[in-house]
Amino acid sequence: MAAHAGGLNTAEDRATVRIENLVRSFGERRVLDGLDLSIAPGEFVALLGRSGSGKSTLLRALAGLDHEVAGSGELTAPDQVSVVFQDARLLPWKRLLDNVVLGLGGPFAEERGRAALAEVGLAGRERGWPVELSGGEQQRVSLARSLVREPRLLLADEPFGALDALTRIRMHTLLRRLCERHRPAVLLVTHDVDEAIALADRVVVLDRGRIAADLPVELPAPRRHGSTEYAALRGRLLARLGVGTTDTTDPADTTDATDTTDPMDTTETAEVVGEERAA
Numbered sequence: 001m002a003a004h005a006g007g008l009n010t011a012e013d014r015a016t017v018r019i020e021n022l023v024r025s026f027g028e029r030r031v032l033d034g035l036d037l038s039i040a041p042g043e044f045v046a047l048l049g050r051s052g053s054g055k056s057t058l059l060r061a062l063a064g065l066d067h068e069v070a071g072s073g074e075l076t077a078p079d080q081v082s083v084v085f086q087d088a089r090l091l092p093w094k095r096l097l098d099n100v101v102l103g104l105g106g107p108f109a110e111e112r113g114r115a116a117l118a119e120v121g122l123a124g125r126e127r128g129w130p131v132e133l134s135g136g137e138q139q140r141v142s143l144a145r146s147l148v149r150e151p152r153l154l155l156a157d158e159p160f161g162a163l164d165a166l167t168r169i170r171m172h173t174l175l176r177r178l179c180e181r182h183r184p185a186v187l188l189v190t191h192d193v194d195e196a197i198a199l200a201d202r203v204v205v206l207d208r209g210r211i212a213a214d215l216p217v218e219l220p221a222p223r224r225h226g227s228t229e230y231a232a233l234r235g236r237l238l239a240r241l242g243v244g245t246t247d248t249t250d251p252a253d254t255t256d257a258t259d260t261t262d263p264m265d266t267t268e269t270a271e272v273v274g275e276e277r278a279a
């Protein structure tokens with residue numbers, strides 16, 4: 001049976017996340033089917049996968065939120081895990097600072113909360129209410145609430161999925177900066193291939209409960225959509241997602257590469273993100 005535990009001792013176990021042969025089932029259906037995955041300290045991993053491939057199920061397992069789900073395998077994750085969801089999940093009856101420090105103990109909780117709000121660009125808004133914020137600002141508070149706990153692992157389940165394109169770009173820049181400063185390991189679930197390439201050190205594709213591709217993002221900043229390397233990586237990922245493209249250069253791809261329709265095309269976004277990363 002899988003365990004959710006801290007205590008990483010040996011050199012081999014220095015990974016922040018170590019998953020071996022993880023199985024999770026709903027009734028007869030194996031949603032995670034013998035999954036293996038490691039995430040190193042400070043590593044930013046993006047998780048792509050078609051709808052229903054098991055991404056959220058994996059996140060819930062890592063967050064220790066799946067005690068009712070049948071399963072087996074080995075799972076090692078730190079105790080200090082923070083989760084960011086698509087909706088900010090702020091308590092509307094609490095002021096912003098109180099939302100950030102909710103449940104946070106210690107004499108400096110309020111001071112740390114103020115610093116966290118400042119880090120996400122909301123200094124001076126401590127006494128404001130969630131209802132006064134835009135969607136992007138609410139997600140900033142959600143990020144502040146997560147990072148003020150100094151997690152060793154940050155789990156993010158499509159955190160920018162509900163935001164408009166420009167706000168999403170700003171949030172990419174912010175998230176990248178916060179991660180560089182706090183250095184948690186990150187597992188980011190996204191449907192957006194360009195978001196994955198823009199942000200991650202490594203992109204993992206989940207297919208029917210197993211890892212179908214595990215590719216490092218070895219692109220220099222800024223990660224320009226126009227570069228050959230960018231297009232090759234993007235093509236490989238789309239092919240692994242079963243979205244045919246004509247620009248794949250991966251000889252290992254066995255998926256149909258004749259369909260040029262690309263429902264995930266966010267070219268413009270990726271280009272601007274690349275510019276912001278360079279700044």
Ligand SMILES: Nc1ncnc2c1ncn2[C@@H]1O[C@H](COP(=O)(O)OP(=O)(O)OP(=O)(O)O)[C@@H](O)[C@H]1O
Pocket residue numbers: 026031049050051052053054055056057058
């Ligand atoms: N509590 C549950 N009870 C029964 N089936 C479930 C439960 N949670 C998830 N499933 C099923 O497990 C499968 C994987 O769900 P999961 O939410 O992990 O997929 P996903 O990859 O995150 O999908 P999406 O991208 O659409 O959010 C789906 O077929 C879903 O219906």
